[in-house]
Amino acid sequence: MIRISKALFPVPDTLQTAGLTEKQAMEAAYDEGCRSFTFRKNIYADAEVKQTLISIQHYKCCFCESKIGHIDDGDVEHFRPKAASRQAAGAPFIQPGYYWLAYHWDNLFLACTKCNQRHKGNLFPLQTPGSRALSHLHDVAGEDPLFIHPEHDDPAQHLTFDHENIVPAGNSERGRATIEGLRLDRTELTQHRAEMLSVVKALYDVVALFPEEEPVLREEALRILRLQQLDHTAGKHQYAGMFRAWFRRHPVPQAGSGN
Numbered sequence: 001m002i003r004i005s006k007a008l009f010p011v012p013d014t015l016q017t018a019g020l021t022e023k024q025a026m027e028a029a030y031d032e033g034c035r036s037f038t039f040r041k042n043i044y045a046d047a048e049v050k051q052t053l054i055s056i057q058h059y060k061c062c063f064c065e066s067k068i069g070h071i072d073d074g075d076v077e078h079f080r081p082k083a084a085s086r087q088a089a090g091a092p093f094i095q096p097g098y099y100w101l102a103y104h105w106d107n108l109f110l111a112c113t114k115c116n117q118r119h120k121g122n123l124f125p126l127q128t129p130g131s132r133a134l135s136h137l138h139d140v141a142g143e144d145p146l147f148i149h150p151e152h153d154d155p156a157q158h159l160t161f162d163h164e165n166i167v168p169a170g171n172s173e174r175g176r177a178t179i180e181g182l183r184l185d186r187t188e189l190t191q192h193r194a195e196m197l198s199v200v201k202a203l204y205d206v207v208a209l210f211p212e213e214e215p216v217l218r219e220e221a222l223r224i225l226r227l228q229q230l231d232h233t234a235g236k237h238q239y240a241g242m243f244r245a246w247f248r249r250h251p252v253p254q255a256g257s258g259n
Helices: 013-031 047-057 113-120 173-182 187-209 215-233 240-249
Strands: 075-078 108-111 159-162 165-168
Touching: 013 047, 047 075, 047 108, 075 113, 108 113, 113 173, 159 173, 159 240, 165 173, 187 215, 187 240, 215 240
Parallel strands: none
Antiparallel strands: 075 108, 159 165
């Protein structure tokens, strides 16, 4: 999981027109006593919305960083669940959900079906359950979510890696809750990260084997390793968060450093 920035992309038109109309209608209905809402997927998952999220996130899941495009199209995920929320798995549903954020750009991300449908679903735990915003009359700024927000939070402050294994950074309670709630340590995901990391680890080990009396060959191997570092830690790369953590622990000598 790495931080996502939407700053360079305008809010899709559909959300500002049809989405705003729907929001205002639901808020008026709530004020008149309605507590159950229906949502228009053709607005929050409109083609423009989805394509913009794909561009921003490089077709990666906002949580697990797996590439989505080669297996399915992914889901437009509501960080704060739109219809109902739950404090914990198996806990009672809290209704209504965050209906007033159903078409809000800040609340929408691209996620894989495993993170979104199988694990997160309506789950949205708070450190202080009593702070939960229960309607558009409440301000979500007063909440303290346990899940890491892909844009507002810096995941690196809460999540790190021991090789391919994702672990909380320091003693981060939010890191632990995000790993456990979204199952970011699920076996198949960890195995896939290990396969990706093994190539870089092998190259790193090869560089270390070059003798000092072969400086030209060693520098060429280092050049290739530096290119791998640039590529794998870029936001577009799958599991960039893992590679960033790994290269922090395994620094690559830079050109001209004499190391």
